[in-house]
Amino acid sequence: MPVTDKRRADPQLQAVRFLLDGEIVSLTDIDPTRTVLQYLREDLRRTGTKEGCAEGDCGACTVVLAEPDQSGQGLRLRAINSCIQFLPTLHGKQLLTVESLVAADGTLHPVQRALLDCHASQCGFCTPGFVMSLFALYKSQPDATRRDIDVALAGNLCRCTGYRPIVDAANTMYSYAAASETDGDWTHRAGGSAGDQERVICRKLVELADDSTLSLTSGDKRYFAPRDINTLAELVENHPDACILAGGTDVGLWVSKQLRELPTLIYTGDVADLQTVTTDDACLDIGAGVTINDAVPHLLEHYPEYEELFLRFASPPIRNAGTLGGNIANGSPIGDSMPALITLGTRLELRKGKTTRELPLDEFYLAYQETALQPGEFVTRIKIPLPESGREVRSYKISKRFDQDISAVCGAFSVELDGSRVRDIRIAYGGLAATPKRALECEQALLAHDWNEASVQAAMAMLDRDYAPIGDMRASDEYRRKVGKNLLYKFYLETSGTSDVASVYEYAR
Amino acid sequence: MNTRAKTGTQSSVPVQGGVGQALAHDSGHLHVSGGALYTDDIPEPRNLLHVAIGTSAHPHAKLKKVDLAPVLAAPGVVAVLGAEDIPGENNFGPVLADDPIFSPGLVQYVGQSIFAVAAHSYTEARRAARLAKIDYELLEPILDPEEAVRRQSFVLPTETISRGDSRKALRKALHHLQGKLKLGGQDQFYLEGHIAMAVPREDGDMLVYSSTQHPGEIQHKVAHALGKTSKDIVVECRRMGGAFGGKESQPALFACIAALVAQQTGCAAKVRLDRDDDMIMTGKRHDFVVGYEVGFDDEGRIQGIEFEYAARCGMSADLSGAVNDRTMFHSDNAYFLENVTIVSHRCKTHTVSNTAFRGFGGPQGMYAIEYVVDEIARYLKLDPLAVRKTNFYGTDDRNVTPYEQTIEDNILHELVAQLEASGDYAERRSDIAEFNAASRFLKRGIALTPVKFGISFTATHLNQAGALLHVYTDGTVHLNHGGTEMGQGLFTKVSQVVAEELQIDIDRIKITASDTSKVPNASATAASSGSDLNGKAAQLAARTVKDRLREFAAEHFAVSADAVEFRNNRVQAGKQTVSFTELVNLAFFARVSLSSTGFYRTPKIHYDRKTFSGRPFYYYAYGAAIAEVVVDTLTGEYRVIRVDILHDCGKSLNPAIDLGQVEGGFVQGMGWLTGEELWWNDKGELKTHAPSTYKIPVCSDLPVDFRVQLLESAANREETIHRSKAVGEPPLMLALCVFHALKDAVAAAADYRASPHLDAPATPEAVLRAVDELRARGTAQPERQTG
Incomplete structure (x- = not known):
């Protein structure tokens, strides 16, 4: 263990420090895999926040985390799933729950009043989660459209109401006058500039943070949260068996569902170097620790074609916690970002100790949940080439439900035409193999051929050589084959201007 | 559609919260603020034990050897219980005794309960439950209803409803279609999973908090399992985080296990299911395979029709008898079926025992007939709506159902x-x-x-309800009834009925948790009957107190009882007016009883289960x-x-x-x-x-x-x-x-x-x-x- 700091020499001195509402909480000797939800419900008996699934898919446990924004003057709020968020990751943040929104005199927040007045709760078990997701929307977007509301609530399940009254509440919450100015101003103000109370919170959060690695020990368990990439690299190299924790949207389930013990955790969320996004002439360069929600606007700026794909990518609380680097490094065969990134020719920057190397993304996946990462190595950056003129790209996700579902098939396509001839083509699918994978036979069948119905139909048949998908609860192997082919056809139709093909989602809006 | 004058008072100023008003859910302000207490939110007694359940990994097997020593040795574990540790009856089945609390040696679905482990923490209990070493002797499973029909594997006998001569009508019909439909089941997916907490009381008594639509049944099943009687057990439920039928019979397993642990250890015990366990272990809406034959004329009018249903009931009967009866009763939906035969197989499969879910078999029957009507329309190239209308029940003729109602x-x-x-x-x-x-x-x-x-419940005896109402001397009311609150707003509606009846503002009425010690022998809150039954019972309870007050007021103010009127928090007796509270106070000092029960049973219904006829x-x-x-x-x-x-x-x-x-x-x-x-x-x-x-x-x-x-x-x-x-x-x-x-x-x-x-x-x-x-x-x- 590197010893560069007095406090690191004695982990017992270190504490997880965060704000709960406005008060500083300092915790020592905590199990690093204790979830925020367990802490709230079991330790504090603060039971407004509910457990519905313990896997980040129902939203009953939604809470909001606040951090200083870029200016350092205001707060940036994110709704997250507390059931899979580990407690130490709160370090330096403010935690807000459904109880936080009620003023000391019992006055309800506009979000809560709107839900009440719209008859938006029946059994009420999901309601605290909806309150918090809507609160995050209320604070971040003063004029939400139905689509914004749908997006904001994609991670919250309600089994009773059918959602109509909740949508009504989301539409009317802005019209409620803010509650008392003196109490909880930071929760009650919609949009706009930072209030006094918010600046106070910001100041407290800035004071909580320091530049040293947070290092915790609890029994046999260790937790490290380094602040810079060199320390991270050193830690990962020295603890090759450690679990690297980024957003925790998968690792959280190892604990909540598989009841796994994770003796050593290295958290990347506080590593400043992994949080940056830069663009040069050729490349969009995204730090591996950038959350999906923060990465997507940059990606869509260059590739608006992927808007629907990323609308369908998990849910806001998951996108708020999960990172692009985590989605890639996790190596799931059904991660939704990879097919598109593979077809764009994305390269990964990997780091091991002091050594850095680059690897094309499509060489990163070796076998089912097996990647090219060596022990002690981790992903640092995702380098996505900028659009080339004349190149058409698309990625389509197919799942049972439009929002927050896992792909049955996710297809991505990138073609560059030379007149009517295919000069270059890249095709990749998720859900058809044990890894996200290029369709090389299919690509070969199209390369240097005319981009027309006959060659596309012939290439569709070649997908059966590229993939032998399995059937499971998400889709049969037949459907995966069939729809995989049809997605290529759809791409052809959309890029050849020969048809009225459209997204049902866009059509129905 | 006849309109009628508003019943009850003729007051021009309605009370706050009377019937017909669009009041918010009584717990709405608690839902949005996080203050509503669900079973897991109730402050936990000292030394509470958390319980996890060890379950079967195979759909059909004999348990050759169950080694629980590693479970007992796991960190934090206090007790392990199996079938042999049950002092009373090893069953939680609502109708038949075919649902063991812990498998006595045979398992019949993946996820069937075999043992329970109690530990100091939820995680310790869950970890320990996975450590059991179980040797299975695998038996051949039946995994789908069609296979069950082939093998004549049923949880209950096949039933038939028949009216007219469907065979003959099919032969004579101009057009004829037949086919086979499949329709899937459905998980209730209440957001709050199954949960129960048992708290030992003195002398072996037990208080059980259960997320249940049927506290009375929990009381009975817990009593049987513990070797106790109903008087020894109290079951309470303030609210459920959704239920939809999934908490009609199923909660009994978890309540029984919590109570057994509490009885054995002397500590309070809580069973709370993880979502995955909840979905694997508990029943769902029945999936069906439906065969049909239909004969019809050129307009699509059905002349003869036959349905053969095969429902996946799972490994036990549970409520499947009544569910499938309702499927048969709804095979007509809106349509007159003159010559009809409906055959219903209640298939035993080695899957979880299916149960109640909103609609209770009705949706599957209606799915079948709607599918057939649509097929007829497409065959005849007619608008399906036209064919639907052609087959609608008449108002004065063609208006008798296949079950003779x-x-x-x-x-x-x-x-x-x-x-x-x-x-x-x-x-x-x-x-x-x-x-x-x-x-x-x-x-x-x-x-x-x-x-x-x-x-109505098709089992006629279930169509009854009780209520208990106290009026306190400050003019406020404690209201209790046999119904349960699962989010549907029952408590709100029943309070509105009482506010209307007593002509007092609704904020004077306290809605209280369902409690078997207040209203006995209540039916499940199910079959859409909650406000019909409990609203009437509460109204009658309120009316009894009101009548006593009326009689007292007539005497006190020397007017006739007819001249006493309750109106918007006040009572008028001839020319004198007092507040409701004042009258209550006067009555108290005159030693008038201010508490009453109410009891209601649905009139007119009767039904012969043997012939499937009557007015269910x-x-x-x-x-x-x-x-x-x-x-x-x-x-x-x-x-x-x-x-x-x-x-x-x-x-x-x-x-x-x-x-x-x-x-x-x-x-x-x-x-x-x-x-x-x-x-x-x-x-x-x-x-x-x-x-x-x-x-x-x-x-x-x-x-x-x-x-x-x-x-x-x-x-x-x-x-x-x-x-x-x-x-x-x-x-x-x-x-x-x-x-x-x-x-x-x-x-x-x-x-x-x-x-x-x-x-x-x-x-x-x-x-x-x-x-x-x-x-x-x-x-x-x-x-x-x-x-």
């Missing part, structure tokens, strides 16, 4: 006509045809489907809905574009709550028929056991254009509580229109030349399969026989 309250003709006009059905139908002719890949579809749903239903609830969808024929993905609903709640006790039931029921029904797919592998393991794999509707699935109306001026013909109608279940089946709109859109993919074969749930995969199958079939007509 005369329908006296049919309002479907007017209701459907009103919806057809307000929903622009005809205009949209032609727009859609035009669009589809021009659109190569996107196809739109539309459908209007009706709902007629019978209200007090009345029917009606509704209809139109859905319009768009389908991508390249992927099978689709969206619902617009929905119009017109639903009959009678004279609504609370229009806001009733609207919530209509909308919520519709969306839940839509989930059943579209995205919610239960998927078992060939080892009998349910692989869709969490929201990551089991997809209920989310916000964006709600159509942007969603137009829902409650039928106005629709007082119940029967003398129900303030002429309202039950609303819990019927709206679920409005969603059949979404399925048929999808089928219509799929038919458009082959220019309506033939009828597609679409099974439910209509996932994108099922839709694409139907499109491809239809196109592959070309222009071939369905099998046709002429009689």
Whole structure:
């Protein structure tokens, strides 16, 4: 263990420090895999926040985390799933729950009043989660459209109401006058500039943070949260068996569902170097620790074609916690970002100790949940080439439900035409193999051929050589084959201007 | 649709919170602030033990050896219990004794309870439960209902309803169709999973907090398991975080286990299921395979019809008898079936025992008949709505059901006509045809489907309810009844009834937790009957106290009892007026009893289970809905574009709550028929056991254009509580229109030349399969026989 700091020499001195509402909480000797939800419900008996699934898919446990924004003057709020968020990751943040929104005199927040007045709760078990997701929307977007509301609530399940009254509440919450100015101003103000109370919170959060690695020990368990990439690299190299924790949207389930013990955790969320996004002439360069929600606007700026794909990518609380680097490094065969990134020719920057190397993304996946990462190595950056003129790209996700579902098939396509001839083509699918994978036979069948119905139909048949998908609860192997082919056809139709093909989602809006 | 004068008071100023007002849910302010206490939120007693359940890994096996030593040795573990540790009856089955609390040696589904482990923490208990070493002797499982029929594997005998001569009618009919339908089950997916906490009391008594629709049954089952009697057990439930039928019989297992641990250890014990365990261990809506034959004339009028149902009941009977009876009773939906035979197999499979779910078998029967009517229309190239109307029950003739109940309250003709006009059905139908002719890949579809749903428990004796009401000397009221609150707003509605009856503001009435020590022997809150039964019982309890007060006031103020009127928190006695509180005080000092019970039983109903005939239903609830969808024929993905609903709640006790039931029921029904797919592998393991794999509707699935109306001026013909109608279940089946709109859109993919074969749930995969199958079939007509 590197010893560069007095406090690191004695982990017992270190504490997880965060704000709960406005008060500083300092915790020592905590199990690093204790979830925020367990802490709230079991330790504090603060039971407004509910457990519905313990896997980040129902939203009953939604809470909001606040951090200083870029200016350092205001707060940036994110709704997250507390059931899979580990407690130490709160370090330096403010935690807000459904109880936080009620003023000391019992006055309800506009979000809560709107839900009440719209008859938006029946059994009420999901309601605290909806309150918090809507609160995050209320604070971040003063004029939400139905689509914004749908997006904001994609991670919250309600089994009773059918959602109509909740949508009504989301539409009317802005019209409620803010509650008392003196109490909880930071929760009650919609949009706009930072209030006094918010600046106070910001100041407290800035004071909580320091530049040293947070290092915790609890029994046999260790937790490290380094602040810079060199320390991270050193830690990962020295603890090759450690679990690297980024957003925790998968690792959280190892604990909540598989009841796994994770003796050593290295958290990347506080590593400043992994949080940056830069663009040069050729490349969009995204730090591996950038959350999906923060990465997507940059990606869509260059590739608006992927808007629907990323609308369908998990849910806001998951996108708020999960990172692009985590989605890639996790190596799931059904991660939704990879097919598109593979077809764009994305390269990964990997780091091991002091050594850095680059690897094309499509060489990163070796076998089912097996990647090219060596022990002690981790992903640092995702380098996505900028659009080339004349190149058409698309990625389509197919799942049972439009929002927050896992792909049955996710297809991505990138073609560059030379007149009517295919000069270059890249095709990749998720859900058809044990890894996200290029369709090389299919690509070969199209390369240097005319981009027309006959060659596309012939290439569709070649997908059966590229993939032998399995059937499971998400889709049969037949459907995966069939729809995989049809997605290529759809791409052809959309890029050849020969048809009225459209997204049902866009059509129905 | 007759209108009636408002019953009760003639006061011009209504009390705050009387009937007919769109009050917020009584717990709404607690829901939004996090202050509503669910079972897991109740402050925990000292030394509480957390319990996890060890379950079967195989669908059908004998337990050769169960080694629990590693479980007991695990960190934090205090006790381990199996079948041999049960002092009383090892059963929690509601009807038959075929649901062991802990398997005594045979397991019959993956997830069946074998043992329980109690530990100091939830995680320790769960970890320990996974350490058992169990040797199984594997037996051959039956994993689907068709196989069960072949093997004559049933949990209950096959039943038949028959009227007229369906064979003869089929032979004589001009047109003839037959086919086989499959429709999937559905997980209740209440957001709060199963939970119970048992707290030992003195002398071996037990207090059980249970998330249950049926506290009385929990009381009985816990008493039996502990070797105690009902008087020793109290069960309490303030609210459930959703139930939908899933907490009618199923909670007994978890309450019994919590109580057994508490009894053995002397510590309070809590069983709280993780979501995956909840979905794997507990029953769902029955999936069905339905064979049908139908004969009809040129207009599509059904002349003879036969249904053969095979329902997956799972490993035990549970409530499957009544569920399947209701399927048979709803095989007519809105249609007169003159010559009909309905055969119902209650299949035993080595899967979880299926149970109640909103609609309770009714949706499956209605699915079948609606499918057949749609097939007839597509065969005859008629608008399905026209064929539906042709077959509607008449009002004065053609109005007797296959179970010999005369329908006296049919309002479907007017209701459907009103919806057809307000929903622009005809205009949209032609727009859609035009669009589809021009659109190569996107196809739109539309459908209007009706709902007629019978209200009452089909087991007549269950149609009873009790209430308990105290008036305190400060003029406030403690209200209790046998119903349970699962979010449906029952407590709010019943309080409104009491506010109306006593003519006091609703904020004077305290709604209290369901409690077996206050109201005994209550039926489950189920069959949509909650406010019908408990509203009446509470009204009668309030009326008893009110009558005593009236009598006292007449005497005290020396007027006739007729001259005493309760009106808006005041009581007028001749020329004198006092506040309600003042009268209560005067009555108290005059030693008048201010507490009463109320008891109600539904009139008119009778029914012979042997012949399947009589009047099982007090009345029917009606509704209809139109859905319009768009389908991508390249992927099978689709969206619902617009929905119009017109639903009959009678004279609504609370229009806001009733609207919530209509909308919520519709969306839940839509989930059943579209995205919610239960998927078992060939080892009998349910692989869709969490929201990551089991997809209920989310916000964006709600159509942007969603137009829902409650039928106005629709007082119940029967003398129900303030002429309202039950609303819990019927709206679920409005969603059949979404399925048929999808089928219509799929038919458009082959220019309506033939009828597609679409099974439910209509996932994108099922839709694409139907499109491809239809196109592959070309222009071939369905099998046709002429009689």
